Amino acid sequence: MAGEVRQLDDRKLAVLRAIVQDYVGTEEPVGSKALVERHNLGVSPATVRNDMAALEEEGYIHQPHTSAGRIPTDKGYRLFVDKLAEVKPMSAPERRAIRHFLDGAVDLDDVVARTVRLLAQLTRQVAVVQYPSLSRSTVRHIELVALAPAKVMLVLITNTGRVEQRMVDCPGPVGETVLADLRARINTRAAGRRLPEVPGLLEELPAMFEQADRPTVSTVLATLFETLAEQNEERIMLAGTANLTRFGHDFPLTIQPVLEALEEQVVLLRLLGETTDAAMTVRIGREIAYEGLNSTSVVSVGYGSGDESVAKLGVIGPTRMDYPGTMGAVRAVARYVGQILAES
Amino acid sequence: MAGEVRQLDDRKLAVLRAIVQDYVGTEEPVGSKALVERHNLGVSPATVRNDMAALEEEGYIHQPHTSAGRIPTDKGYRLFVDKLAEVKPMSAPERRAIRHFLDGAVDLDDVVARTVRLLAQLTRQVAVVQYPSLSRSTVRHIELVALAPAKVMLVLITNTGRVEQRMVDCPGPVGETVLADLRARINTRAAGRRLPEVPGLLEELPAMFEQADRPTVSTVLATLFETLAEQNEERIMLAGTANLTRFGHDFPLTIQPVLEALEEQVVLLRLLGETTDAAMTVRIGREIAYEGLNSTSVVSVGYGSGDESVAKLGVIGPTRMDYPGTMGAVRAVARYVGQILAES
DNA sequence: TCTTGGCACTCTGAACACACGAGTGCCAGA
DNA sequence: TCTGGCACTCGTGTGTTCAGAGTGCCAAGA
Secondary structure, three states, X not given: OOOOOOOOOHHHHHHHHHHHHHHHHHOOOEOHHHHHHHOOOOOOHHHHHHHHHHHHHOOOEEOOOOOOOEEEOHHHHHHHHHHHOOOXXXXXXXXXXXXXXXXXXXOHHHHHHHHHHHHHHHHOOEEEEEOOOOOOOEEEEEEEEEEEOOEEEXXXXXXXXXXXXXXXXXXXXXXXXXXXXXXXXXXXXXXXXXXXXHHHHOOOOHHHOOHHHHHHHHHHHHHHHHHHHOHXXXXXXXXXHHHHHXXXXXXXXXXXXHHHHHHOHHHHHHHHHOOOOOOOEEEEHHHOOOHHHOOEEEEEEXXXXXXXXXXXXXXXXXXXXXXXXXXXXXXXXXXXXXHHHHHO | OOOOOOOOOHHHHHHHHHHHHHHHHHOOOEOHHHHHHHOOOOOOHHHXXXXXXXXXXXXXXXXXXXOOOEEEOHHHHHHHHHHHOOOOOOOHHHHHHHHHHHHOOOOHHHHHHHHHHXXXXXXXXXXEEEOOOOOOOEEEEEEEEEEEOOXXXXXXXXXXXXXXXXXXXXXXXXXXXXXXHHHHHHHHHHOOOXXXXXXXXXXXXXXXXXXXXXXXXXXXXXXXHHHHHOHHHOOEEEEOHHHHHHXXXXXXXXXXXXXXXXHOHHHHHHHHHOXXXXXXXXXXXXXXXXXXXXXXXXXXXXXOOOOOOOEEEEEEEEOOOOHHHHHHHHHHHHHHHHHHHHHO
């Protein structure tokens, strides 16, 4: 009946942009007349109506009732985000405030806690920050300490400031010289490397020791590898759940599944995990795999101490959100957290 | 006009109990007729009406509108909890399930995480569990390790399985014998003692060392005292916020301040802090100091590894909650967590 | 071919009236 | 002291009406 892949005309795109902007602002379906009044599109309401009909035909907008205004669909938001919106940079005072707020942090926990609060406050939505995960970070230092004749404490310090320690029960007494030797060899090879690489780099180590010491060396290494591999340390911090109350009119129905999803760390981790490292990811409504979040959008991005990202952070809000502003806030916060981590 | 301190008649108490029970079940104001039908009070609705009028006069119940049923007031719930309700013990299968679920925990974090989820699930409300706090627990072991000539790592292990470590930069190189001596002396004095006691017990230690070593000893001790005193480690874990959706009809208004309160660890800590150690505490509506929680009730109790409580846990729900059941669940969970902590 | 003004139509939401029923308070009698 | 009866109150649900916002379509103009 109609051209399928027909390219949308510039004005239609402008109309879509205007609809998204107005709807995000007012939360109410927007009609042709109001649109023309608030944006100077240079055409009459009737023309806009024609464009709207076309946009609806293509699935970018939708009418709740026959005689109501239009609401963007997920597809409409998608087009808006991809083609029509610019990330809105933070203002200078905002940037200064972010910087200042994060600078006050005393340790890693505090950095994460401050970040998540800040993000929730800036976006007025639910913020999620993943702890810098072990698997992405690099080794700063590995320490071995004899606590008792056959008991060694192993301490792993990462570039993100995270400290993990383990006790190792060795098969026999451990000489201090052996331990020092082992410590030196481990650090020479592992320092600065990414955690998952480390086991490969230490493979030939046992062979470098006397036959008698090999069981001890192997035991220590085994514990180290365990620590490195321990993925269940993927922790997450949340803030801003109170912002859910501003979600919409049809309240309990929308909010319940969202609250449930937020309690499932697994869901949140997978959500953030899908973010491609480099760029900011925006997932909208049905695009989100987890059903409970089908009426929300997720804006997420990686952050890291260097040029590489060690963890993700993001924001969860209604599909009807201020995408440019949210994306700007997320990007800015991620950038500053990265700086803070790099400094400390 | 009327007797003020007049003792309430047994039947009036029975009526109050019935009102509370019905209202908790139905969430709707309960009238005299329905009451008589559902509980065999042995009297007619008219009689019940008289009793209700008296109860209202005394402030135990309240009428939302002239021609509606009655709803218990905070004062009514208070009387119910104090005089009319028995803590409802968990059934044997429930107890077994609790036990089994908690037994699977692998470390302290996991114990707390499982506890809070369990509590949320059992009560279908919001659960709060405080981590065993350093100040209440006792020293299991303190370890000192030389990492570099003038760098010592201090590790504090508590009876609740918590491990805290700190780096100490010493004013000068530290001899291994001095360190061993210090370690031994510290542990002899501190092991088994409550954390806040420890500084007092170690006061005269520096004097027992050679003049030259005293600065080092003092530095190490200072860091240890800091670690002991660090109260901001009072962490809390939450679960079951999704249960807030079952709160009431007047939704966003009630839930918003509650969600806000739940984000403030400080508020939650103070809330739990007010619990007297020994017994279970129930705070109802306006009795709660924090305004945002004025339409909720909090049931909390201490739990601990021995006979003494090291932290608190509890449940936050609408004032209209099943007090006997909630109290039963809270008590049972606290008891089992205590056992788990004692074992590990 | 695109745009525009006009017009008839649809539908929601607010306002209002109204009846029903649940629940009450009070009183007189047992 | 309890009970049944009775008149009264008031919230809720239903039905109706009405205004307004918004649409789609069409014919005329650029």
